[in-house]
Amino acid sequence: MRAALTIAKREVRSYFVSPIAYVLLVAWVYITGLSFYLLVTWFATNPSTGGSNNPLTMFFGQTVLFWIPLLLFAPVMTMRLFAAERASNTLEPLMTAPVSELSIVLGKYLASLVFWVVLWIPTLLYVWIVSRYGDIDLGVVAASYLGVFGVGLWYMAWGMLASAVASNQVVAAVLGFFVLGAFFVLGIAEFVHYDLTREILGYLSVWSHMADFSKGVVDSRYLVFDLTMATLGVYLTVQVLSWRRISG
């Protein structure tokens, strides 16, 4: 696993020497800032609608301004992982080094998770702003970030899988968007179904997932789901790499 760390280190460095990381970060800060601003002004002008919600709980996953950018950003964050290396042929020296497919995949996955965490650092500013003008429950904030991390665990894994399957970065991003988008739509379909279907879809739903976590409810079933999906994504990526050795 030492090789995985070596690969992760290089991958993180290459993330942050590429302009795309900064473009993404700036756009992300802008969009989340806008979302936060809209929520704060809405709560300020409609003081009676609060209930158990506040701008922070709403911010974490209960508006489309959170999910649409995220569904677009996540595949862009992972698109280069394998597709770029294949395009530039650097996958060949990597895969002929004495390291296993699993090390390579875990290394790249780890790097994408680092990027995911970095993406959320600027949002601490919103937490700080709310804390200056009202009381916030740090436990709820921690749960929100745990939820976000859980979503990242499998979003990054499946984005990486798209990058391993696709022949170039653009295809990887589009494919990743469709896969994550499909899960998202399937998830919110819980609102139009009943009974068992609704329960199953709700289990898949990142929206319900974040709705719980943003209110401070840590539902371990969602964490199990995140970890299962992440493991599956990593496993399938390893399979794709092995299959490519055979198919050429």
Added chain:
Amino acid sequence: MVARGTTTVYKPAQEDTVLEVADLTKNYGSRRAVDAISFRVRKGEIVGFLGPNGAGKSTTLRMITGFLAPSAGRIRVGEVDAVRDPIGARRQIGYMPEGVPLYPEMRVHEYLRYRGELKGIRGRGAIDAALERSLRSAQVEDVRDRIIGQLSKGYRQRVGLADALLADPPLLILDEPTSGLDPNQIRAIRALVRGFAGDKTILLSTHILPEVEALCGRVLIVHKGRLVGEGAPGELRGGRGGVRLLGRGELDSYRAVLEPFDASVKLRREGELVAAELHLEADDAVEEVFRAVAKAGLVLRELRPFKTSLEDVFAALTTDESERSGQSSGEEE
């Protein structure tokens, strides 16, 4: 699928075999890119893997280095079965892929440190030592702090060579090490490779014939995925050349005189004259031929020495019957 499940333990046929490939085959769908290639490379050899573009050279090298899994066949690197233990095999190989893909955003020493860690060199001291040694061997010390993307192709190629040398592997596999370089850079790379001889075992691929003559002790010629020729460059040429002659007299008297020089002498009648073509081992043998013919009382009209080039051999081996009967294609560089 990969042939697995066999419990054969490979015993080297010869003690000093570094690489052994047996019946190696690769199918891409219904197309067979490599067709049952077998060969052996002994310690300290520089072997040239020669063939036209698309002959299956890169595919074969990629199977040996584990980038591709063989469809059938066996590969042994040192004592390791490379099909069953690809990582163990890769540990013994320094590989420079075709085109030398590198990360352009990294500095040379950063890249080589990264590669050193990947190749399992443990500890800062050991990595530093390996880095210095390979920078020196590949003669890239002067660009150690430069960004790879800004280096000339010749330097990038040498950085790739430094990477291959990092973990001090016994076997170097170089895929087209001089392609795309200018003549000076080519000379520099060749001098480097020659310098590794003896210490390292080298398998390099090329489609440039002079390269093989300049570097390799032995040549493997591949064509359409098959091994079509093998031997020392001199051996393949079939001696150093020969002589064509045209003279007056009986065909049989020429045969009697010339057969001692070359048992497979080709003779034919051309009107009143006899034409002969024979291969000779030494340059001064031409004089001997002249003397022998004159002594037999035969009158010569023409005596023309010629040299077989490896190019002729290559063309003969890698041209299809159909192409050969048509016009000879002048595609060689």
